[in-house]
Amino acid sequence: MDGESKRNGIYWLMVYTLFIVMVGPNLPSPLYEIYRKLWHLSTGTISLLFATYPLALIPSLMLAGPLSDRIGRRRLIIPSLLMLMLGSICFASAHTVVWLFVARAFQGIAVGSAIATLTAYLVELHPRQQHNAATVHASLAVASGGAVGPLLAGMLAQFTFQPIVMPYLVHLGLLGPAFLAAWSMPETVAKRSENRRRYFPSWHLLSSLRATFVPGSIAAFLAWSVIALFVALAPTYVGLLLHINALIMTGSIVFLLLGASAATQVLLRNLYAPRAIFYGIAFLLPGLGCVVAAVPLHAPGLLLLGMVINGIGHGLTWMGSLALVTLSAPFSRRAEVLAGFYVAMYLGVALPVIGIGFLSEAIGLYGAFLVFAGAVWILGIGLLLLLKRVSLRSLASPGNQG
Numbered sequence: 001m002d003g004e005s006k007r008n009g010i011y012w013l014m015v016y017t018l019f020i021v022m023v024g025p026n027l028p029s030p031l032y033e034i035y036r037k038l039w040h041l042s043t044g045t046i047s048l049l050f051a052t053y054p055l056a057l058i059p060s061l062m063l064a065g066p067l068s069d070r071i072g073r074r075r076l077i078i079p080s081l082l083m084l085m086l087g088s089i090c091f092a093s094a095h096t097v098v099w100l101f102v103a104r105a106f107q108g109i110a111v112g113s114a115i116a117t118l119t120a121y122l123v124e125l126h127p128r129q130q131h132n133a134a135t136v137h138a139s140l141a142v143a144s145g146g147a148v149g150p151l152l153a154g155m156l157a158q159f160t161f162q163p164i165v166m167p168y169l170v171h172l173g174l175l176g177p178a179f180l181a182a183w184s185m186p187e188t189v190a191k192r193s194e195n196r197r198r199y200f201p202s203w204h205l206l207s208s209l210r211a212t213f214v215p216g217s218i219a220a221f222l223a224w225s226v227i228a229l230f231v232a233l234a235p236t237y238v239g240l241l242l243h244i245n246a247l248i249m250t251g252s253i254v255f256l257l258l259g260a261s262a263a264t265q266v267l268l269r270n271l272y273a274p275r276a277i278f279y280g281i282a283f284l285l286p287g288l289g290c291v292v293a294a295v296p297l298h299a300p301g302l303l304l305l306g307m308v309i310n311g312i313g314h315g316l317t318w319m320g321s322l323a324l325v326t327l328s329a330p331f332s333r334r335a336e337v338l339a340g341f342y343v344a345m346y347l348g349v350a351l352p353v354i355g356i357g358f359l360s361e362a363i364g365l366y367g368a369f370l371v372f373a374g375a376v377w378i379l380g381i382g383l384l385l386l387l388k389r390v391s392l393r394s395l396a397s398p399g400n401q402g
Contacts, residue, residue, distance in 0.1 A: 007125070007127045008127050010125065010181065010184075010185055010186065011122070011125050011126060011127055013177070013178070013181035013185075014118065014121060014122055014125060014181065014182075014185065015122065015137050015138075015141050016141075016177065016178060016181070017077070017081075017118060017178040017181055017182060018114075018115070018118040018119070018122070018138060018141040018142065018145070019141040019142075019144055019145045019148075020145065020171075020174050020175060020178050021080070021081070021084060021110070021111060021114050021115065021118065021145065021178070022111070022115075022141065022142050022144075022145025022146055022149065023145045023148055023149040023152065023171060023174065024084050024087065024088060024107055024110075024111070024149065024171055024175075025053060025087075025104075025107045025108070025111055025149070026145065026146050026148075026149025026150050026153075026254070027088075027091075027149045027150070027152065027153040027167045027168065027171060028091065028100075028104070028153070029149070029150040029153065029254065030150050030153050030154035030157060031153055031157055031163070031164055031167070032046055032049070032050075034157065034163060034164055035049075035097070035100060035164070038164075039096070039097050041097060043357055043358075043360065043361060044357065044358060044361070045097065046357060047353070047354050047357025047358055048101075049097070049100055049101060049104060050104075050350070050353050050354060050357070051350065051354045052101050052104040052105055052108065053104045053105075053107055053108040053350075054108065054346050054347070054349065054350035055108065056104070056105040056106075056107075056108025056109050056112065057107075057108035057109070057111055057112035057346055058112065058343050058346060058347075059112070060108065060109045060110075060111075060112025060113050061112035061113070061115065061116060061339050061342055061343055061346070062112075062339055062340075062343060063112075063113075064076055064080075064112060064113035064114075064116065064117060064335070064339065065116045065117075065335045065336040065337075065338060065339025065340070066333075066335070066336045066339070068116065068117040068120065068189070068335040068336075069120075069189065069332060069333050069334065069335045069336050070189075071189075072187045072188075072189040073117050073118075073120065073121040073124075073185075073187065073188060073189060073335075074182065074185055074187050076113050076114070076117045077114055077117055077118060077121070077182045077185075078179070078182050078183060079113070080110045080111075080113045080114035080117070081110070081114070081175060081178060081179045081182055082179075083106055083109055083110035083113070084106070084107065084110035084111070084114075084175060085172060085175055085179075086106045086110075087103045087104070087106035087107040087110060088103075088168040088169075088171045088172050088175070089168070089172070090102050090103035090106060091103040091164075091168045092164075092165045092168035092169055092172075094164070115142070115342055116335045116338035116339045116341075116342050117335055118138070119135075119138045119322070119326065119335075119338050120326075120334040120335040120338055121185075121188060122134045122135075122137060122138050123135060123138070123326060123334065124188040124189075124331075124334075125186075125188055131326070131327055132270075132273075132323055132327065133269070135319075135322050135323040135326045135327065136265060136269045136319060136323070138322060138326075139265060139318050139319045139322045139323070140262055140265050140266070140319075142318075142322075143258045143261045143262050143265065143314070143315065143318060144258065144262050146227070146254065146258050147254060147255045147257070147258030147259050147261075147262065148255070149254075150254040150255065151252060151254070151255035152167060152170065153167040154252065156170060209325075209328055209329065209337065211328075212324050212325055212328040213325055213328070213337070213340070213341065215274070215277065215321075215324070215383065215386060215387060216277070216320075216321040216322075216324040216325040216341060217321070217325070217340070217341050217344035217345075218344070218379065218383050219277045219280070219281065219317050219318075219320065219321035219324075219383060220317070220318060220321040220322070220341060220342075220344055220345040220348065221344045221345060221347060221348035221379075222281065222284060222317065222348065222376060222379060222380055222383065223280065223284070223313070223314045223317040223318045223321065223345075223348070224314075224318070224345050224346075224348040224349045225348040225349070225351070225352050225372070225376050226284055226287075226288060226310050226313070226314060226376060227254070227257060227258070227314060227349070228348065228349045228350070228351075228352040228353045229288070229291075229352050229356075229369065229372055229373060229376070230253055230254065230257055230291075230307070230310070253307065256307055256308070256311065257307055257310060257311045257314065258311065258314070259311065260307075260308050260310075260311025260312055260314075260315065261311045261312070261314040261315035261318065262315065263311075263315070264311070264312045264314075264315030264316055264319075265315045265316075265318075265319045268315075268316065268319075269319070271316070271319075271320070273319075273320040273321075273323040273324040273327070274320065274324060274387065275320070276316045276317070276319055276320030276323075277316070277317055277320035277321055277324065277383075277387065278384065278387045278388075279316050280312075280313045280314070280315070280316030280317030280318070280319075280320060281313065281317055281380050281383055281384050281387075282313070282384065283309055283310070283312050283313030283316065284309075284310055284313035284314065284317060284376075284380060285313075285376075285377055285380050285381070286309060287306045287307075287308075287309030287310035287312075287313055288306065288310060288373055288376060288377065289306070289377075290302050290303070290305050290306025290309060291303060291306040291307070291310070291373075292369075292370065292373050294306060295366055295369075296366075321341075322341075325337060325338065325341045326338060326341075352372045355368070355371075355372060356368040356369060356372060359371060
């Protein structure tokens, strides 16, 4: 095998690694209903269980980004994969709810230390140094992992005899090739003795990139907030409207959403990043409106339409935001910048689901959904106005996206 073929092979194995890393934390989504019935868990406990993941992930992410820029990618990716394996083992062997919290914490630490590092690594390793193509592959891996995880777990839970064990055993098997690839991967970061010791992303650095970092981070927050809203809504309202079995329902809904997102990213991968964000938000807002209207109207067709529109909007917004931030980051501190960006993304994932879990006990699930949908609308309209006011060409140069 010549050098170029080997480099291509390693690159695509790392794309697979990012994909399989994102499958793991999304496996529990359709299984929460089983856990709730098995151990008589309240809605608040489920919300706390969900909250454990971002509470462990965000500090890990903020520490790992600057550390990866200083000591290298490989030294963080390998321990991250081992930690992810521990998370799946804890889930598979859990006999009380305590082990679920431990497993979610392991997953949060693992993904937090891996996601920005792997994204930066893909940009640095692309065989032809096509940085924009690498960011598209990274965004596809994240979205596809989020889509396949719930669907895989839902199907295994529905059709195997160990519904809360088999998904994690399969994930352990899928992690094997990723671990072997990480073990043999080349390092792209030389140890930089001139770097000051930074333990969190530098506020000064992020402020200097605010023209791209702020709109990109808000866009990522919005894109993943919409996905989180669907996850919160699916078990109750989607089941009532579409009559889908509960075990595969959430997985199917998330798969349809993120499948549409992935297809959009493939078809429109060459779209200029700021323009992709603008068009994406323009899709997300009416798509969310379809979902809001479908529930009181008992209109399954409108709900499905809203899901597809939101999937398209998510694909454009997520792809554009990741490219905008990644390509504007300085090479020597790329993972540090991406750590701050992914914090915004995961706040978008966490806040709606946690908030809806607690707020629904006071005003009902649909009322809580309306509150968060309204917040997404307000923030989305504000971002559209910002993008319209600031010249799209001033956010990023298309030449940097090649």
